[in-house]
Amino acid sequence: MSNYTMAFRNIKGSEKFKQMYDANLSLWGVDYESFYVTTRFGETHLLAAGQKDAPPLILLHGFGFGATMWYANIYELSQHYRTYAIDILADFNLSVVTKPYKEKKDCADWLSDVLHALGIEQTAVCGHSAGGWQAINFSILYPEKVNKLILLAPAASFIPFHKQFFLRLFSIMIFPKKSFVIKSFCSWFVAKGNKVEPGLFEQFYLGLKHYKYTKTIVPSVFSDEEFKRINMPTLLMVGDKEVIYNYEEMLTKAQQLIPHIKNKVIQNAGHALSIEQADEVNEYIIKFLNK
Numbered sequence: 001m002s003n004y005t006m007a008f009r010n011i012k013g014s015e016k017f018k019q020m021y022d023a024n025l026s027l028w029g030v031d032y033e034s035f036y037v038t039t040r041f042g043e044t045h046l047l048a049a050g051q052k053d054a055p056p057l058i059l060l061h062g063f064g065f066g067a068t069m070w071y072a073n074i075y076e077l078s079q080h081y082r083t084y085a086i087d088i089l090a091d092f093n094l095s096v097v098t099k100p101y102k103e104k105k106d107c108a109d110w111l112s113d114v115l116h117a118l119g120i121e122q123t124a125v126c127g128h129s130a131g132g133w134q135a136i137n138f139s140i141l142y143p144e145k146v147n148k149l150i151l152l153a154p155a156a157s158f159i160p161f162h163k164q165f166f167l168r169l170f171s172i173m174i175f176p177k178k179s180f181v182i183k184s185f186c187s188w189f190v191a192k193g194n195k196v197e198p199g200l201f202e203q204f205y206l207g208l209k210h211y212k213y214t215k216t217i218v219p220s221v222f223s224d225e226e227f228k229r230i231n232m233p234t235l236l237m238v239g240d241k242e243v244i245y246n247y248e249e250m251l252t253k254a255q256q257l258i259p260h261i262k263n264k265v266i267q268n269a270g271h272a273l274s275i276e277q278a279d280e281v282n283e284y285i286i287k288f289l290n291k
Helices: 011-025 067-072 074-080 104-118 130-141 163-174 178-189 198-210 247-257 278-290
Strands: 033-039 042-049 056-060 082-086 123-128 146-152 234-239 262-266
Touching: 011 067, 011 198, 033 104, 042 067, 042 104, 056 104, 056 130, 067 074, 067 082, 067 198, 074 082, 074 278, 082 104, 104 130, 123 130, 130 146, 146 278, 163 178, 178 198, 234 247, 234 278, 247 262, 262 278
Parallel strands: 056 082, 056 123, 123 146, 146 234, 234 262
Antiparallel strands: 033 042, 042 082
16 A cells, blocks of 8 residues: 555645545445556556456546546446546545656556556546546557547647636635635536535645645647547537536537547536536446447
8 A cells, every 4th residue: 555645745634635535435335446556657546446357447537636526427337347546646636656747648658557557458538627638648649548538528638728717726726725715616617506525625625735746747738630649439528517618619629630529518517517417427428338
């Protein structure tokens, strides 16, 4: 077991974070295994669920939310797949960086190392937000390792973020006060009337406050040339109340760049679509993977 406390500024902060992380894991409602694999960039924490001989499905979380964010999806997905929810390196979670990333190729090499440690030669990959960017990046650099790609409101990737996203992000970095962080950043993502477990936002806040920052790669727009390498079946889902960019513009661009992509707009969902409209998102993912 890796010493996750190394990822935090102090022991006390790491313990507060771990308590909240475990509390959010109690929402999963399935049996899971928690373990680490060693990569050239650090010790990576994973949560695995589902039958060991079922086809693999990699889940990559959005920025700041860790592998626990899949609580609304894991039960359904793990009925069909051996799901691996990965704590992405250099983000607020239980993975520990030993060698910081220098370029986006490093992110893909890291994920390749994880798959190698798991003994997986080819898999379906599903990523949300920054995890969606990671999934695209990996599919561009290691297309032979991805048989199906699922993107949930991928960060940047096709078009840049709205300026408002960065303004909100910088403001919480400067003023990491709990009520402000949760109100001004976390709640902004969620469409009015929808519910995300408060514990997930609490986990984000504790990560923001106690995590020991290491160099990371900020999601950016990929080139048209890079997108030509996405040859696997691809499903792109986004909420109709998305706030990080103009979702219609993003879908149009995605269709131009990846002609075989399947686009799906989820009604009454914001950026946290996989939680806000979990049943619908789960259904589309399973249908897409079973084809």
